[in-house]
Amino acid sequence: MTPAGTTTAAAGTTVTVIINGMPVAVPRGASLGSVLHARSRALRASPAGNPRGLFCGMGVCFECVVTIDGQPERACITPVHDGMIVEVQP
Numbered sequence: 765m766t767p768a769g770t771t772t773a774a775a776g777t778t779v780t781v782i783i784n785g786m787p788v789a790v791p792r793g794a795s796l797g798s799v800l801h802a803r804s805r806a807l808r809a810s811p812a813g814n815p816r817g818l819f820c821g822m823g824v825c826f827e828c829v830v831t832i833d834g835q836p837e838r839a840c841i842t843p844v845h846d847g848m849i850v851e852v853q854p
């Protein structure tokens with residue numbers, strides 16, 4: 765039984781994104797930020813080389829900028845789509 769307000773990743777409810785060249789099945793409708801955070805808390809490195817990750821989670825701080833389909837974008841406010849190509853630094 766699934767608690768009210770939650771979903772499960774059943775057949776047909778996932779999409780495939782390519783993260784650093786690796787295909788990954790992720791829940792349709794998820795934010796890219798949540799997908800990347802579940803895999804690793806570091807999304808990129810600061811100019812000093814320190815790991816950076818999600819901070820605000822709502823599109824304000826730009827700490828989650830990664831390359832999505834060749835463009836720098838905020839992962840936390842970007843929903844995944846099938847065939848999305850993502851490049852993460854760390």
Ligand code: FES
Binds near residue numbers: 797822825829
């Ligand atoms: S975590 Fe702040 S803009 Fe994405």
